[in-house]
Amino acid sequence: MSWAGDPVWLADVLRAEGLRVIEHAGWRERGHGDFRDIRGVLCHHTGGGGPHDWRIVRDGRPDLAGPLAQLVLEKDGTYRVIAAGVCWHAGAGSWPGWPTDDANFHTIGIEAVSCGRAPFDWTPRQLEAYQRGAAAILRRIGRDADDCVAHREYSSEGKIDPAGLDMTEFRWAVQGFIEGGAPMSAAEVDRIQEFITAFCGPIGSDIKDIREQLCGHEQRDAGQYAGWPQLDGLTLVEAIADIRTRLDKLEQGGAR
Ligand SMILES: [Zn+2]
Known part of the structure; x- marks a missing residue:
């Protein structure tokens, strides 16, 4: 043809x-x-x-x-x-x-x-x-x-x-x-969007949970992650690094 x-x-x-x-x-x-x-x-x-x-x-x-x-x-x-x-x-x-x-x-x-x-x-x-x-x-x-x-x-x-x-x-x-064939129809695009939402929704709430564990729900809800008041405003990572530095100093002092 x-x-x-x-x-x-x-x-x-x-x-x-x-x-x-x-x-x-x-x-x-x-x-x-x-x-x-x-x-x-x-x-x-x-x-x-x-x-x-x-x-x-x-x-x-x-x-x-x-x-x-x-x-x-x-x-x-x-x-x-x-x-x-x-x-x-x-x-x-x-x-x-x-x-x-x-x-x-x-x-x-x-x-x-x-x-x-x-x-x-x-x-x-x-x-x-x-x-x-x-x-x-x-x-x-x-x-x-x-x-x-x-x-x-x-x-x-x-x-x-x-x-x-x-x-x-x-x-x-x-x-x-x-x-x-031809590009996707609007209905096909909608179906794919629904699929993505269905999978990414749970991931989104997981991330919220992780943030709450790290910074507390008050900061999470405020959308600010500056650090913990109990740790003088340090984040968890900063606080652990601070503890390690102090431990190193103690060990060095004990070896002297
Ligand atoms: Zn040519």
């Missing part, structure tokens, strides 16, 4: 995954013609790493007209939806199940903002959004993580992107997100 036609659902599908989305004006009409069937996601890095990388993806370069990918993924995990039509991102190459040298008409390109060299500047938020976003798209088109491919894996033109990402691990995570 494959999706046929332009992915006008991109923004909705990413948002439903719990991701932040910026829709660029006119994205539904932007592109170099219409998709055939969509068979996967092709992963790239921008090679820049700054906050304006998306402009090149939308507008293109002197040698290549934009748009250059449907999506840009910012370092903070925000997706910019640039185009719903075909974009020039794949170039020549091949991948099992994809038509050779024709991936632009069959894959959605994600350009992730990164400098593309060591020391790598990927952020945890960005990587999770990368995997979640790819998973959301693949789930939508009825494909699995085998169709989440690095440009360097597909390309016969020596591409290296996205540099610094292990695609075996990446696909493993993507598959997990595909199978994990």
